[in-house]
Structures are given as structure tokens and as C-alpha cells.
Amino acid sequence: MLNDELLERYSRQILLPEIDLVGQENIRRASVLVVGCGGLGSMVALFLAGAGVGNLTLVDADSVELSNLHRQLAFRESDINQPKAQALKNQLLSLNSEITVTSALRRFGDDAKSDAELLSDVDIVIDATDNLASRHAIERLTRDAQKPWIMGAATRLLGQIAAFSQSRAEGCYQCLAPSEDDSRGFDCRNEGILGPVIGVIAAWQAQDALMFLSGQPLEWGVLRIYDAAQQRVDRLTVTPREGCHTS
Ligand SMILES: [Zn+2]
Numbered sequence: 160m161l162n163d164e165l166l167e168r169y170s171r172q173i174l175l176p177e178i179d180l181v182g183q184e185n186i187r188r189a190s191v192l193v194v195g196c197g198g199l200g201s202m203v204a205l206f207l208a209g210a211g212v213g214n215l216t217l218v219d220a221d222s223v224e225l226s227n228l229h230r231q232l233a234f235r236e237s238d239i240n241q242p243k244a245q246a247l248k249n250q251l252l253s254l255n256s257e258i259t260v261t262s263a264l265r266r267f268g269d270d271a272k273s274d275a276e277l278l279s280d281v282d283i284v285i286d287a288t289d290n291l292a293s294r295h296a297i298e299r300l301t302r303d304a305q306k307p308w309i310m311g312a313a314t315r316l317l318g319q320i321a322a323f324s325q326s327r328a329e330g331c332y333q334c335l336a337p338s339e340d341d342s343r344g345f346d347c348r349n350e351g352i353l354g355p356v357i358g359v360i361a362a363w364q365a366q367d368a369l370m371f372l373s374g375q376p377l378e379w380g381v382l383r384i385y386d387a388a389q390q391r392v393d394r395l396t397v398t399p400r401e402g403c404h405t406s
Contacts, residue, residue: 161187165257169211182373183211189372190214192281194267194297196243197221198352199311200287201233201250202361203368208251208258210369215251216277218263219244230354268296275304283368284308287361295339298323298332302404307371307379311364314350316387318360321397322367322379329380330397331404356387 161169161183172178178186189212193200196219207215223231223238223246231243238246244262251260267274267288278284284306286297294310301308305325310332312319323331363383371377380397399405 160184165211168257172210177370177375178373182375185374186369186372187211187213189283190216190281191283191285191368191372192216192218192277193285193287194218194293195287195289196247197227197287197289198230198354198357199313199361199364200285201231201243201247202358203285203287203311203365204247204251205233205254206362206365207368208255208260210365211255212258212369212372214259214261214280216261216263216281217244217247218265218267218277219247220264220266230352230357232354266293268293268300274300278304278306281306283371285364285368286310287364291336291339294332294336302327302331307377309364309367311360313357313360314352316353316356318356318385318387319382320360320363320367320385321382322371322377324377324379327404328399330399334400334403335382335397337400337403353387356385359385359387 169183173180173183191207191212193204193215196217204215204217221243222240223234223243225239228234233247233250242264244264248260248262278300284297284301286294286308288294297308307323307325309322367377382395382397384393
């Protein structure tokens, strides 16, 4: 049960009929794995921590760099050279000391046993990586573990988000993007990124996660493409590819 302090803390979202007390309790009991603690991961994690998600696990092998700070707003200048997963954990706990945050300073997808352990108790996984190979690894591992996940990507003035259910009845990430070839190099290191574009996608991922965790239905298998230059969102429904994830 939520005590008076927690009722006050989360009062503005408990007021929403879509959340209410039951949804807030669900959010408090929930566990979320955030893969990647860069632009997307740090912003998603801030929203989830603020909203009271009870258990957050952060995975990232990188350290904070000066060139991260224009968009990875969870970090401070004093965090430079510190492991991102640890620095982000510190920020989240200073925002909300009621929650539990665990950090793993490694790459998700490199150690099958450890990856399976990370996935065992989570309700949903947030993809906050920056390359296709990592996204395909998340697709495979979450499918094996029968967990839903929310992919997110942003580069230049473009962003993408899609949610995949536990069953993958709507299709999977491989149905959407069969190739793991990342040679076009559409990453922010090469192409650039505007901070708020990352923020839009991160906020959207956090919103989808909170709706799911509170018990609201989610639209699975719909790729939403945000074009900041044109100020528009296009939608593409994923179609299950024969012989893909169901084979
Ligand atoms: Zn598939």
C-alpha cells in the first residue's frame, strides 16, 4: 500500500484515470531493464525513476564523455570519465530514493548467462542502444525470455520507436529490419543528433512503458517515425514475415 508520502509524491499521475491507485501500485512493483545509458537510456530512466518504477536495472559499458553532455542531461560535468551506468544510478537515486536501481557495467548481449539473469524478473525492456547489432541481440534475447521490449533510435533530426509484445504475434524486430548490416553508419557519432530529438523518443518510450506497466493496452508492432524537420510522425505497421520469428 502507498503511504501518505508516496500518495503525495505521485498524486499528479494517480489523478489520471489511466493510472489511478491500481496503476501506481503496478508501477511500484514493476521491474524495467534499460539497455544503454546514453541519450535515450538516461532520459527514459529519469522518467521511470520519477514515476516510481520500483526496480530499474541499467546496463552500459561506456563512460561519460564531454561530447555526451549536450543531450545526455542526466549527467553532470563531474561525471566525465565515470561509468555511465553508475553515474546514472546515482542520479536516479538522488531523484527518487524510494526505488531500487542496479547497474551492470558491461555490454548487454555479450554473456548469455548474465543476460538471461538480467531478463529473468523484468516486466519490460527498453532498447536505448545506438546500433542495429545490439537491437537484434535484444530482439533475440527478449524473445527467448518471452519479454516485451520497446525499441528506440534517433539520429540527425529523425527518431523511431516501436514496441514488441511478449508473444510477437504482431511481428518482431527482425520482421521489420531483417539485416544487421550497420555499415551505413547512421549513428550519432557520425551523423550528429539534436538533443531534443532524443528527448522526444525517450519520452515516448517512457510513456509507452508506464502505460504498459500500469495495465493500459499498448499498440504493439507499430513503428512510429518522428521527423523533427518536417514536424510530422509517420506510422508503419509491422507485418510478420514468413519464416522469421515463428519458424
Ligand atoms: Zn519476425
